[in-house]
Amino acid sequence: MQIYLPIAEVSVNAFLLLGLGGLVGILSGMFGVGGGFLMTPLLFFIGIPPAVAVATEANQIVASSFSGVLAHLRRKTVDLKMGTVLLTGGLFGAAVGVQVFAMLREMGQVDLLVKLSYVVFLGIIGTLMFVESLNAIRKARKAAGAYTPRKKHTWIHALPFKMKFRTSGLYISVIPPLLIGVAVGVLAAIMGVGGGFIMVPAMIYILGMPTKVVVGTSLFQIIFVTGFTTLMHATTNFTVDMPLAVLLLIGGVIGAQIGARIGVKMKAEQLRILLAIMVLAVCGKLAMDLLLQPGELYSLGASGHV
Amino acid sequence: MIRALIIFLTVFGPPAAAQEVVAALSQNRVSITASFDGSEILVFGAVKHDKPVDETMPLDVIVTITGPKQPIIVRRKERVAGIWINTDAVDVDEAPSFYSISTTRPLAEILSDLEILRYKISINRTIRSVGAPQDIMDPGNFTDALIRIRTKNGLYQLRENTAFLAEDTLFRTNVALPSNLVEGSYTANIYLTRDRKVISTSQSVINVQKVGLERWIYSLAHERPLIYGILSLAIAIAAGWTASAVFRYLRG
Numbered sequence: 001m002q003i004y005l006p007i008a009e010v011s012v013n014a015f016l017l018l019g020l021g022g023l024v025g026i027l028s029g030m031f032g033v034g035g036g037f038l039m040t041p042l043l044f045f046i047g048i049p050p051a052v053a054v055a056t057e058a059n060q061i062v063a064s065s066f067s068g069v070l071a072h073l074r075r076k077t078v079d080l081k082m083g084t085v086l087l088t089g090g091l092f093g094a095a096v097g098v099q100v101f102a103m104l105r106e107m108g109q110v111d112l113l114v115k116l117s118y119v120v121f122l123g124i125i126g127t128l129m130f131v132e133s134l135n136a137i138r139k140a141r142k143a144a145g146a147y148t149p150r151k152k153h154t155w156i157h158a159l160p161f162k163m164k165f166r167t168s169g170l171y172i173s174v175i176p177p178l179l180i181g182v183a184v185g186v187l188a189a190i191m192g193v194g195g196g197f198i199m200v201p202a203m204i205y206i207l208g209m210p211t212k213v214v215v216g217t218s219l220f221q222i223i224f225v226t227g228f229t230t231l232m233h234a235t236t237n238f239t240v241d242m243p244l245a246v247l248l249l250i251g252g253v254i255g256a257q258i259g260a261r262i263g264v265k266m267k268a269e270q271l272r273i274l275l276a277i278m279v280l281a282v283c284g285k286l287a288m289d290l291l292l293q294p295g296e297l298y299s300l301g302a303s304g305h306v
Numbered sequence: 307m308i309r310a311l312i313i314f315l316t317v318f319g320p321p322a323a324a325q326e327v328v329a330a331l332s333q334n335r336v337s338i339t340a341s342f343d344g345s346e347i348l349v350f351g352a353v354k355h356d357k358p359v360d361e362t363m364p365l366d367v368i369v370t371i372t373g374p375k376q377p378i379i380v381r382r383k384e385r386v387a388g389i390w391i392n393t394d395a396v397d398v399d400e401a402p403s404f405y406s407i408s409t410t411r412p413l414a415e416i417l418s419d420l421e422i423l424r425y426k427i428s429i430n431r432t433i434r435s436v437g438a439p440q441d442i443m444d445p446g447n448f449t450d451a452l453i454r455i456r457t458k459n460g461l462y463q464l465r466e467n468t469a470f471l472a473e474d475t476l477f478r479t480n481v482a483l484p485s486n487l488v489e490g491s492y493t494a495n496i497y498l499t500r501d502r503k504v505i506s507t508s509q510s511v512i513n514v515q516k517v518g519l520e521r522w523i524y525s526l527a528h529e530r531p532l533i534y535g536i537l538s539l540a541i542a543i544a545a546g547w548t549a550s551a552v553f554r555y556l557r558g
Contacts, residue, residue: 004342011485066546234535253549298451
């Protein structure tokens, strides 16, 4: 069934969009990532104009994250206090990121910088997570049941303004989460994603939060950051395509529910290694695009805007 | 100025023809609804003869449909430090969003180069590009690329031998409008040719417009962007909540 999208001004298959939404929704529920880093390139691929894809994707992430966070709230795997600290930084970062984005656009190389930052961030994070989870799995095999102390005292514990995060079982300074929030907010605005794929590893490896809490908390703050981004795109660029978002999110919210249930049944290490592999795959694809000679050297762009 | 124009028209304008073309379209408006998946327009008509038909010189018909003209940027990638990036860009001042030529016979056989130039019946001629940056040596490659990409997307079509003229009197052709249409006025030009010259022309306008829900969403997004944004978010939140509630119910 073909459907004409009023803002994107193209006609696409409705079931294809539902399917894409569902697939990305499952990943979102499993890993606590918004899925934007997967969905946005997929939308480009099926012919949605990039500006519309980025803005509409933000809107869709709001829905799948909200659906996911409700499932996590019921299981009490959301650290609301930590989430609030993160999103305070995140909103500030997003506002800064939009300004940076506008500056880059004026310089005319925004596409390249977006892609390069994808490759760099996905590459680093994917590799780190992959290695770490492989080690964790190996250790778990060697000494099944043996207790390995997780918490180590690092520089993070030496910072002032300490706060108790009961759900995460942490007593740390608010400075690292605030800074992570800002950094993710900036990146989210520039790269047009929720930032979960950066947020999740940052929470695990920098803040030392337990993996089960990380997913729900990440989703919680993604709702607000992407909601903010959606509003900004809607009011400045007029690029949010409502029917496109609705189709994606119908698939997405259902997928997120299924994903959250799959996620509960899996071991933390397995969850992390799967996410790592996925991140690396997307990174590899984007790197290839930059390195290999494209079939068509020329591209068309609307004059005046974007 | 006006005198010059009159002289120009008497010398170069279409001669008082013995044949005149009368044309009509199957539809003068194309409504883009949610289920819009391209459309087909039938252009048909007749040739009025004031004098008996001259059998030695066959008549031919050319139908062009031109979409709204827009400025566009054509960018080219180049390898810099091992990475393919956009380097050169050319602003094309005016390019139709859609352009199709349907003819009864190959264009070169029924129209002279001079007439092609004069009536701009050529994909190349409809694109107006002035002022490519100084450092770009080959602006032609950019317009070629524009035509190549749009032809691939079905937006530019040269369809020779797809128009039919019966008994030098009745003609028809079908033009397929693709689903990736933009809104605006599309102009259908019908040219009657003989001896590689245009002897009569006719023009009609097709309005392509979003209607119903599509229109409403588009207008809301552009006229009340804040409300539109909030509505989009509300739908997202509601959908997220519904899915969560439904799944909870399903699990008992």
